[in-house]
Amino acid sequence: MIYLSKELTFCAAHQLYNPKWSKEKNEEVFEGCAHENWHGHNYHLTVTVKGRPDEDTGMVMNFKDLKRIVKKEVISKVDHKNLNLDVDFMKGKMTTCEVLVEAMWGVLAPKISEFTDGRVVLHSLKLYETNTSFAEYYGE
Numbered sequence: 001m002i003y004l005s006k007e008l009t010f011c012a013a014h015q016l017y018n019p020k021w022s023k024e025k026n027e028e029v030f031e032g033c034a035h036e037n038w039h040g041h042n043y044h045l046t047v048t049v050k051g052r053p054d055e056d057t058g059m060v061m062n063f064k065d066l067k068r069i070v071k072k073e074v075i076s077k078v079d080h081k082n083l084n085l086d087v088d089f090m091k092g093k094m095t096t097c098e099v100l101v102e103a104m105w106g107v108l109a110p111k112i113s114e115f116t117d118g119r120v121v122l123h124s125l126k127l128y129e130t131n132t133s134f135a136e137y138y139g140e
């Protein structure tokens with residue numbers, strides 16, 4: 001197996017807020033990221049797929065195709081958007097890094113398999129919310 005990765009970035013706004021809790025509890029748990037403190041991040045996403053290089057092209061998958069799929073299915077829906085309000089695949093979900101990366105998997109995994117007729121599958125997603133905070137997901 002060859003593991004092939006593409007890195008993409010996007011900017012988005014969010015707040016961390018649990019509607020079942022009081023304002024005080026939200027502030028206690030989420031600190032500066034809580035309700036009424038809308039803020040933005042420059043997110044960094046690494047998408048890794050796995051497969052064997054095709055005999056004719058020498059490619060597991062063309063980086064350009066991978067970029068097109070990720071941009072169309074995910075980046076275009078989150079870039080310069082409010083993750084709590086604007087993003088269909090985040091409706092009703094907490095906008096933490098870990099919930100976001102899992103939701104992105106749900107969108108991307110079937111699209112990548114479909115595009116490659118199952119020859120290539122999504123292996124992992126790594127999402128940086130800040131320079132020092134990130135979540136990884138392997139579909140388990």
Ligand SMILES: Nc1nc2c(c(=O)[nH]1)N=C([C@H](O)[C@H](O)COP(=O)(O)OP(=O)(O)OP(=O)(O)O)CN2
Nearest residue numbers: 016030032033041095096097098129130131132133
């Ligand atoms: N498990 C999670 N914890 C936190 C999340 C999250 O998505 N999942 N998010 C936040 C905040 O939104 C914030 O973006 C990240 O907080 P933090 O890592 O503390 O950010 P800093 O810029 O302050 O990091 P330093 O490099 O340590 O200065 C909070 N928690």
